[in-house]
């Protein structure tokens with residue numbers, strides 16, 4: 001069976017428009033460069049990496065909030081990049097988005113009911129009474145009181161607002177939801193509640209998730225497979241056990257070594273890998289392997305001249321590193 005979502009060679013470059021010199025030189029920010037992955041029906045793929053690695057841009061390109069520079073996106077057998085007008089609108093009914101900031105993503109002048117009914121209004125679905133009924137049902141599904149339908153976002157906490165954001169995404173009964181850092185703006189205690197809610201909803205509605213996050217602990221909890229991104233590229237992709245228990249790419253190893261574990265004894269024994277330097281500019285990413293300026297095991301000139309392709313190190317586990325097999329660093 002073909003995957004629900006298939007992304008091949010996705011590329012998004014933004015022209016640099018600030019400053020006369022840079023724009024004249026035709027500089028571009030290479031936010032996403034030749035990214036490929038697929039998501040099966042009912043599974044959760046995590047996209048993880050530091051800020052600015054291109055994970056959110058990837059999510060926005062998939063739903064065509066941003067127009068990709070190159071590459072192909074197929075959803076349920078349809079070429080998403082060719083969609084226009086009504087067919088694009090229908091696609092957006094099937095693929096919904098949950099935004100990171102529940103404070104900024106809900107219009108403060110609209111009641112919860114108006115916010116949630118908006119997708120139904122845009123798609124011309126149901127009568128006013130039916131929409132109100134659907135909003136009440138959905139508020140209950142996400143663990144809120146249906147009577148909150150007439151209340152405004154400022155009357156609620158971040159966690160409650162994010163529940164409304166989730167309810168809004170569910171109103172059109174989508175097949176897939178792209179969750180863009182849905183818990184990173186919330187308190188730790190609330191994060192677990194929202195993650196649990198998303199898991200319950202996945203079972204109830206048969207949803208497929210693309211889950212974007214920088215927090216490896218969150219990804220581990222909810223994802224079936226994980227794609228690690230660095231400077232616009234996927235550097236490691238595999239089942240979450242493969243990536244967490246047997247990371248091959250030095251960047252994944254460094255990220256994992258920095259993620260705290262709940263057992264104080266294990267935490268004390270861990271060997272933290274400190275990466276030197278800052279993330280290079282995506283305007284002029286390093287040649288060869290983009291990670292070579294910070295990699296603790298880089299070999300020159302190979303790493304600075306030749307870009308390593310994603311290759312399989314085990315079934316379903318791919319790594320973009322020339323020394324993925326021969327230089328495993330224990331985490």
Ligand code: SF4
Nearest residue numbers: 289292295303321322
């Ligand atoms: Fe490090 Fe070279 Fe592997 Fe890149 S290809 S991760 S620089 S060892």
